[in-house]
Amino acid sequence: MFPGGAPDLQQLMQQAQQMQQQVMAARAELTSEEVTGSAGGGLVTATMTxxxxxxxVTISPAAVDPDDIETLQDLVVAAVRDAGRLANELAADRMGPLMGGLGGGLGLPGA
Structure with a gap:
């Protein structure tokens, strides 16, 4: 089952605590990092942590057409979605290695 017998519970708890601290530090880091999404070739940009x-949200004057508000609204939504996608990618990049170790990294059975 485990090489050398049963796992050392104290060691497992220390590893879990270290991992929790790393996750908390990575989350804190994420809140200070920013990404910028754009739409319409940069006419509208959205910045997100x-x-x-x-x-x-930044809107270029060239994107403002009083006769076509719908297009501007669509550009804002697209820029925010793009920023959200980039924020998710950033989070996955920072958190992925930490979360990937939750199963096998602690030497838990079935992992």
């Missing part, structure tokens, strides 16, 4: 908080 790695934690998913929308912090800014």
């Amino acid at each position: 790695g934690g998913g908080e929308l912090t800014a």
Whole structure:
């Protein structure tokens, strides 16, 4: 089952605590990092933290047509979605290695 007998519970708890600290540090780091999504060739941009908080939207005057508000609205939505996608990718990049070790990294049975 386990090489050398039963797992050392204290060692497993220490590993879990270290991993929890790493996850918390990575989450804190994500809230300070920003990504910027865009739409319409950069006419509209949206900036978001790695934690998913929308912090800014920039609209180029060239994107503003009083007779076509729907297109501007679509561009804003597309830019926010793009920023969200980039924030998710950033989070996966930062958190993935930490979360990937949850099963086998602790030497738990069945992992």
